[in-house]
Amino acid sequence: xxxxxxxxxxxxxxxxxxxxxxxxxxxxxxxxxxxxxxxxxxxxxxxxxxxxxxxxxxxxxxxxxxxxxxxxxxxxxxxxxxxxxxxxxxxxx
Numbered sequence: 001x002x003x004x005x006x007x008x009x010x011x012x013x014x015x016x017x018x019x020x021x022x023x024x025x026x027x028x029x030x031x032x033x034x035x036x037x038x039x040x041x042x043x044x045x046x047x048x049x050x051x052x053x054x055x056x057x058x059x060x061x062x063x064x065x066x067x068x069x070x071x072x073x074x075x076x077x078x079x080x081x082x083x084x085x086x087x088x089x090x091x092x093x
Contacts, residue, residue, distance in 0.1 A: 018047050025054060026061035 015023070021044050028036035044054055 018044075018049055021047060022049065022053060022057040026057040026064075029058050029061035030065045 013020070021040050025037065025040040025044060028040055041054070
């Protein structure tokens, strides 16, 4: 069964190795996985990927990673503000 899965994995690949490794490098950043980052960084060096290509993948991951915390902070501020407003109304009555 593992042999069949390996064959399927090989035939289903649509991205070239450079692209897959750049995606993996970015995913490593987004996942905060230091060993993953080191592994994919070394692999990309062996594929002669430029520093600017790696930087682009890392910067894209940073942008993706930065959005959820920002949205969470905005939601928390909004909901807490609503609670604060409700408490103020109770206190004024």
